Amino acid sequence: MNTPLEPRRAGPDEALIAPGQTMESVTRTISDIPLQHPYPRFWWTGFLLAFALVMLLVTAIAWLFTRGIGIWGINVPVAWGFAIVNFVWWIGIGHAGTFISAILLLLHQTWRTSINRFTEAMTLFAVACAGLFPLLHLGRPQFFYWLLPYPDSMGLWPQFRSPLEWDVFAVSTYATVSLVFWYVGLLPDLATMRDRAATRFKARLYGLFSLGWRGDARHWVHYQKLYLLLAGLAAPLVISVHTIVGLDFAVAILPGWHSTIFPPYFVAGAIFSGFSMVLTLIIPLRAVYKLQGLITARHLDLMAKVMMATGWIVIYGYVEEFFNAWRSGNIYDRFMDVNRAVGPYAAYFWTLMACNVIAPQFLWSSRLRRNVGVLFVVALLVNVGMWVERFVIVVTSLHRDFLPSSWGMYHATFWDYSTLAGTIGLFFALLFLFLRFLPAISMTEMRRFVASKEAGP
Amino acid sequence: MKPPVHGLLAAFADEASFRIAIRKLRETGCTRIDAYTPYPLETGILPQATTPVGWIMFCAGVLGASGGFFLQWFATHDYPLNVGGRPLNSWPAFIPITFELTVLTAALVGVLTLFFLAGLPRLHHPVLTDPRFKRASQDRFFICVLADDPLCPGESMRRVMADAHAESIAEVPA
Numbered sequence: 001m002n003t004p005l006e007p008r009r010a011g012p013d014e015a016l017i018a019p020g021q022t023m024e025s026v027t028r029t030i031s032d033i034p035l036q037h038p039y040p041r042f043w044w045t046g047f048l049l050a051f052a053l054v055m056l057l058v059t060a061i062a063w064l065f066t067r068g069i070g071i072w073g074i075n076v077p078v079a080w081g082f083a084i085v086n087f088v089w090w091i092g093i094g095h096a097g098t099f100i101s102a103i104l105l106l107l108h109q110t111w112r113t114s115i116n117r118f119t120e121a122m123t124l125f126a127v128a129c130a131g132l133f134p135l136l137h138l139g140r141p142q143f144f145y146w147l148l149p150y151p152d153s154m155g156l157w158p159q160f161r162s163p164l165e166w167d168v169f170a171v172s173t174y175a176t177v178s179l180v181f182w183y184v185g186l187l188p189d190l191a192t193m194r195d196r197a198a199t200r201f202k203a204r205l206y207g208l209f210s211l212g213w214r215g216d217a218r219h220w221v222h223y224q225k226l227y228l229l230l231a232g233l234a235a236p237l238v239i240s241v242h243t244i245v246g247l248d249f250a251v252a253i254l255p256g257w258h259s260t261i262f263p264p265y266f267v268a269g270a271i272f273s274g275f276s277m278v279l280t281l282i283i284p285l286r287a288v289y290k291l292q293g294l295i296t297a298r299h300l301d302l303m304a305k306v307m308m309a310t311g312w313i314v315i316y317g318y319v320e321e322f323f324n325a326w327r328s329g330n331i332y333d334r335f336m337d338v339n340r341a342v343g344p345y346a347a348y349f350w351t352l353m354a355c356n357v358i359a360p361q362f363l364w365s366s367r368l369r370r371n372v373g374v375l376f377v378v379a380l381l382v383n384v385g386m387w388v389e390r391f392v393i394v395v396t397s398l399h400r401d402f403l404p405s406s407w408g409m410y411h412a413t414f415w416d417y418s419t420l421a422g423t424i425g426l427f428f429a430l431l432f433l434f435l436r437f438l439p440a441i442s443m444t445e446m447r448r449f450v451a452s453k454e455a456g457p
Numbered sequence: 458m459k460p461p462v463h464g465l466l467a468a469f470a471d472e473a474s475f476r477i478a479i480r481k482l483r484e485t486g487c488t489r490i491d492a493y494t495p496y497p498l499e500t501g502i503l504p505q506a507t508t509p510v511g512w513i514m515f516c517a518g519v520l521g522a523s524g525g526f527f528l529q530w531f532a533t534h535d536y537p538l539n540v541g542g543r544p545l546n547s548w549p550a551f552i553p554i555t556f557e558l559t560v561l562t563a564a565l566v567g568v569l570t571l572f573f574l575a576g577l578p579r580l581h582h583p584v585l586t587d588p589r590f591k592r593a594s595q596d597r598f599f600i601c602v603l604a605d606d607p608l609c610p611g612e613s614m615r616r617v618m619a620d621a622h623a624e625s626i627a628e629v630p631a
Contacts, residue, residue: 156536220497
């Protein structure tokens with residue numbers, strides 16, 4: 001039996017919340033970030049840098065619409081270049097948000113509480129960036145609506161048997177459901193913002209978006225049921241989205257794509273890259289806004305562990321690819337793997353190995369895992385590694401397929417890089433706006449968490 | 458003439474005294490009680506606190522699934538493409554979109570159901586005029602005994618809530 005004098009586990013490191021936090025203090029700490037706008041210099045520097053990149057994106061898109069996709073480096077045989085690499089990368093990053101908010105909720109992992117709001121926002125913005133690329137890649141983006149089923153005058157329908165068409169439904173459903181889930185989560189917090197706003201204008205604005213929420217006990221009953229069911233819907237949804245993205249590749253007969261491992265390996269890769277992005281963002285933010293009391297060392301530790309676990313599933317995918325190529329005896333598959341390792345894109349392949357296979361292994365040591373600097377660098381490397389992974393999958397498979405006469409090389413152009421940099425800017429600009437105007441941590445859930453702590457161990 | 462009253466609004470500083478007050482009020486047989494909490498509590502605190510959200514979302518999901526499947530079945534029969542004699546109703550290929558539309562319909566109908574049941578958006582409500590109520594969304598628990606129940610005379614209710622250590626008790630105008 002434990003007496004109060006004998007704490008079971010030592011050290012504040014183990015806590016999911018700093019001692020001494022009350023309902024009032026968590027509400028104040030979280031709502032003061034948008035309401036008081038502390039550290040304006042950090043915010044303005046970050047936002048303006050990101051916004052400059054958004055302008056670059058606008059320029060790149062305007063030039064693309066003027067001249068067509070010939071301004072990109074894509075050509076036969078590599079007709080899927082940066083656009084698809086970036087699409088898969090961004091949508092993968094989005095997956096951690098839904099994983100944290102939906103799957104960890106259903107698994108009763110209370111540590112999700114202080115990070116789910118932020119990661120859901122990250123999901124939305126990453127999906128917004130991802131969604132741009134297939135549209136820009138269309139060539140005639142003004143006809144994007146041809147992808148949707150509607151009774152047109154030619155009596156034509158989209159090809160419902162194609163994973164690319166499934167993508168249209170998967171990504172748009174994912175974006176919509178993520179938005180709904182995020183907004184439903186925000187609703188009571190917007191009411192708190194309304195009630196804490198210092199000026200009448202702010203109170204009106206937050207009041208408008210809170211739709212008149214007032215924490216009525218009967219409303220909470222509907223609310224909780226809805227939130228739980230939305231989580232239950234979002235959990236298989238997130239798996240389905242990246243499965244379908246994986247099928248975009250797996251359904252083709254190209255060596256390096258045509259593999260049954262793709263759907264699960266893509267899902268694991270998505271969560272792997274998503275968690276690394278969460279860590280990359282949260283480590284500096286909790287330092288700047290002094291949120292260490294709410295997002296504790298234990299949160300970082302747990303996220304690092306999820307990153308390692310999914311990283312190993314990804315490594316299994318890499319090994320299986322090579323094993324399958326060797327075991328199947330298919331000369332095209334074997335050539336593709338040799339070409340990846342020693343061919344013209346070998347540098348990308350070895351960067352990928354260093355970032356995704358070697359770097360996360362440092363996290364086996366709990367001392368290194370708890371070192372915020374090391375964790376940040378590893379997370380950053382995994383972000384790079386996951387982008388390079390998609391580059392390797394897309395480009396090295398396409399550039400040398402069955403017939404040597406049709407081989408070619410892919411060279412990304414200035415506009416390819418600008419579009420990538422531009423979406424990174426868009427992502428960060430949206431994140432900065434989110435931090436500026438909305439509570440980055442769910443106050444409602446933190447209050448419940450604090451109350452449950454007070455009620456007893 | 459006295460202005461019309463919405464109800465008697467009491468604030469509680471902690472969940473425990475709030476629960477005691479709710480229990481005592483319910484023991485008096487009064488049903489016209491509203492409660493406001495800064496975070497969701499378990500169901501069953503108040504009478505009539507059940508929710509049809511689950512069933513409505515289930516029906517919406519079934520509708521989305523059948524609608525989604527029908528859409529694809531219809532499209533492939535409306536413009537038949539014979540690919541090597543494969544069946545037009547190639548149902549395994551229709552499953553992903555059917556699934557996505559199931560989730561989409563259920564989620565959207567779910568959130569609209571919440572808005573409908575909770576009467577949102579609602580830009581004004583009598584309790585929102587009370588300055589104390591600003592803390593309902595922060596760190597206070599509120600009980601409102603509505604004025605329109607003939608079985609719950611305000612004065613006796615006031616005593617019940619004061620006995621349960623209410624922080625403040627006051628009427629809110631309608």
